[in-house]
Amino acid sequence: MEPKPCIICVAITGSLPRKSDNPAVPISVSEQVESTHEAFEAGASIVHAHVRNDDETPSSDPEKFAALKEGLERHCPGMIIQFSTGGRSGAGQTRGGMLPLAPDMASLSVGSNNFPTRVYENPPDLVDWLAAEMKTYGVRPEIEAFDLSHIHQAAKMYADGRLEKSPYVQFVMGVKNAMPVDRDVFDYYRATMARLLPDSEWCAAGIGAHQLTLNEWVVETGGHARC
Amino acid sequence: MEPKPCIICVAITGSLPRKSDNPAVPISVSEQVESTHEAFEAGASIVHAHVRNDDETPSSDPEKFAALKEGLERHCPGMIIQFSTGGRSGAGQTRGGMLPLAPDMASLSVGSNNFPTRVYENPPDLVDWLAAEMKTYGVRPEIEAFDLSHIHQAAKMYADGRLEKSPYVQFVMGVKNAMPVDRDVFDYYRATMARLLPDSEWCAAGIGAHQLTLNEWVVETGGHARC
Numbered sequence A, B: 001m002e003p004k005p006c007i008i009c010v011a012i013t014g015s016l017p018r019k020s021d022n023p024a025v026p027i028s029v030s031e032q033v034e035s036t037h038e039a040f041e042a043g044a045s046i047v048h049a050h051v052r053n054d055d056e057t058p059s060s061d062p063e064k065f066a067a068l069k070e071g072l073e074r075h076c077p078g079m080i081i082q083f084s085t086g087g088r089s090g091a092g093q094t095r096g097g098m099l100p101l102a103p104d105m106a107s108l109s110v111g112s113n114n115f116p117t118r119v120y121e122n123p124p125d126l127v128d129w130l131a132a133e134m135k136t137y138g139v140r141p142e143i144e145a146f147d148l149s150h151i152h153q154a155a156k157m158y159a160d161g162r163l164e165k166s167p168y169v170q171f172v173m174g175v176k177n178a179m180p181v182d183r184d185v186f187d188y189y190r191a192t193m194a195r196l197l198p199d200s201e202w203c204a205a206g207i208g209a210h211q212l213t214l215n216e217w218v219v220e221t222g223g224h225a226r227c
């Protein structure tokens, strides 16, 4: 039997870290393209991208996303481009303003949960609008599963046609006040995927140093990794 | 071996149903006291109570809660009184304004999630404030677990002392856009309770007709029931 390949997704920028946290964080579009290019040559197949304003704050500007996409297509041909529609870069429909660029994938939160100091709000009507835009532009969603019900909700949306493409699911663990890094939950998430979304692949994201733990777990169990 | 007793909690009013939905819904304090008295005589041990304004809209008025508590203590001596601190009756700290009345128990949501048409917001600082008030007044929390991480969060808060009394946990299932009624999840919730909160008891609430399904499951598996 052939071993199953492990997809590596590189999250080059994230929504929050600044150069003062780590001078290697790529902020400008050209920095992001070159950082992704290095990861692509090292074996990454998916790039998960946020864009930033010149002052390093999170942005949802579709023009920045367009410039990034153009650079990535030139420097990393065949790489899968995934844009973030997460809530730190803006509120409401501005979060999905780049979807008409038709990236291969986009992140999608289908529920709400607590973050370290606030509520991560993904109201049902916004979730449905983002899903509809992804359908219109042929974008495959990566579901950010901050909790168990988010996997159930993704399966329901796939079953009732709100999601057209089988969703890729990311288990997010280690966010304070949301789901901790817990092997028992990780295994139950996997069993839930097999039960509710048998045609979907899944990966895992851990906050900070937890990513290494989660990468060990996904490699061991046939999931996909992030770095 | 003695059979384990099943605690019956009666949720007499809820936050939303009106007399136009069902003329039997008790709205005034005296109606609530008499409805609870009937349930008490029929075997209910806990009353889960919301209060209402005269126009039937949800209220958090501590004076109404005080009048209700006084009536319940007179008509139903020894019954366990649980007040709701849920989010439909008010925002922010008004949700806990009745805790100085020191009811035996109060409901506590420790995370956020989606509801049918909106986000059910329980920001971390409000959760911690409600928990601190419950500690001050010796109130045992009933955790409303709308999702798996809420059980983990309750266990963490009990372990680090933010909750003083071992929390009673209610599995809430069947709320649209939150956790569906799912036997596999129900069994995993039970296993999670045994692992993380072995000294706690648990019960289950299902929306509408789902309550009957959940009552069958809790009776079968050693949990507690709601009606």
Ligand SMILES: [Zn+2]
Residues within 6 Å of the ligand: A011, A014, A015, A048, A050, A084, A086
């Ligand atoms: Zn991201």
Ligand SMILES: [Zn+2]
Residues within 6 Å of the ligand: A033, A034, A037, A075
């Ligand atoms: Zn290059």
Ligand SMILES: [Zn+2]
Residues within 6 Å of the ligand: B011, B014, B015, B048, B050, B084, B086
């Ligand atoms: Zn209630």
Ligand SMILES: [Zn+2]
Residues within 6 Å of the ligand: B033, B034, B037, B075
């Ligand atoms: Zn009476």
